[in-house]
Amino acid sequence: MYKVVSYEVVRRAVFVEGLSQRQAAERFGKDPRTIRKMCAFSAPPGYRRAKTPARPKLDPFLGVIDAILAADLAAPVKQRHTAKRIFERLRDEHGYAGGNTSVKDYVRGARITAREMFVPLIHPPGHAQVDFGEAVAVIAGVRQKIHFFCMDLPHSDACFVKAYPAETTEAFLDGHVEAFAFFGGVPTSILYDNLKIAVARILGDGKRVRSRAFTELQSHYLFADRFGRPGKGNDKGNVEGLVKYARKNFMVPIPHAASFEELNAMLLAGCIRRQDDVLRGFDVTIGVRMAADIGAFRNDPVGAFEPCEKVATRVSAFSLVRYRTNDYSVPTRYGHREVLVKGFVDQVVVICGADVIARHPRSYAKADLIFDPLHYLELLERKANALDQAAPLENWGLPEEFATFRRLLESRMGTRGRREYIQVLRLIEIFALGDVAAAITMALSLSAISFDAVKQLVAARVERRTVKLDLEAYPHLPRAEVKATRAADYLALTAARNIEIAA
16 A cells, blocks of 8 residues: 555655656556556545445344344343354354354444443533442451442532432431532432332333332422432433442552441541532632532421431330341330331330330341330339340440349349349439449448439439448348357357257
8 A cells, every 4th residue: 555655755746746647647647547546536535445344144143133232232241242143043042054254243343332322411500310239248247348429510410419228218218318408409400320228119101100118208308309210320421430439449458447427527628628629610619610500409497307218117015116127126125016117227116106116226237136124124113033044135245333232132132133133223214323332332222222222322322422321220121230259159059959959
């Protein structure tokens, strides 16, 4: 193939010096057709195929190949046909006698033609997109998978990111509440994919049936919702890009934090720093452009929204309610009652009627038992024999003086001493554990081993008055009088015994 320089020399001779194409062919020793081509093009045009080459062996099988490629669109990406596999199927199943190269060339061209094209979009201010992402973090020394909520404002590219232990309904709701507080308003519309937390099901005509939790969120904040096509993440490409950006920029290297609160403080700082960035195609920062978004937002509605999942259930015979595979205790007097469980990101609240009857830290384990020992003391007072095997008290971690006090009570009162010890424990229902422990310590020092003594001492401590427990004024309180052993006392006992035997 001739170089551009050759073209320039020939074209100069013809168009500047005035030679005819035949004369130029004679001067340069080239075929007249070559000179004609050089005059028609200012640079070598390259090889140009006049028509598609014939494929007599492959053409009868093109319908089969197209059907395989169409079926692949519904298959997982990692289980789609390669060109080699298509060739093997044509050869083995359909009797194709041609070569692999023809099949490979056709498949390559067909896949390029089938690739989706996109229309550039503009994003007016005041709208948002939401999605969840996954990453790995080390929380309190434990390496674990985390799920992070992302809200992106496509007009300004401002973002909000918050991490959670799991992608749950309460995390979805809490993410919205925190994002609205961060941006200082509510977007006019939010675009989602068809996550089950928001969409209960998609009807045949494409209409979405919203979940109850999402409907409550939307009713409170009054934003419009929009949903992308199922399986088409590019419909919300801005927040998809934010998920990747947050993972690469906020979580590389793998973040280490003492708690999710510390991790989320780091993520929030990253979102604030990003507002100082100037992106390609703009001459002002994200923070400056975010002002237009905020100006188009709605103000927060009056009243707070509880970002929780609500589940109606019944208390079991073991005074437990189940929420997301885990069991949480409630006071035993509510056994077999209908209750409402509110599952928040960090706590589980149990309500009976209008009363909050239990509040526990949220557990993300499986089949976990979360007890509050105080919930079972009232029942244990009636079933004192179950004290040593009561599972709710197993890991209570009471101070050592409690065990000493129980031992002395039982050694002096027997079964009644065990019941009095449970009454002492029930003082923790009213008073702080530290105050009860201090009262027990003082009772031990006074040898006043009884529930009444501890109750008097803890009341004086809470009321901040001087403790004046004169045991002479409380004759009903048992006192321990421990004397040194004397040989005379022993001899007196043996003498009395000998008299009884002789009689």
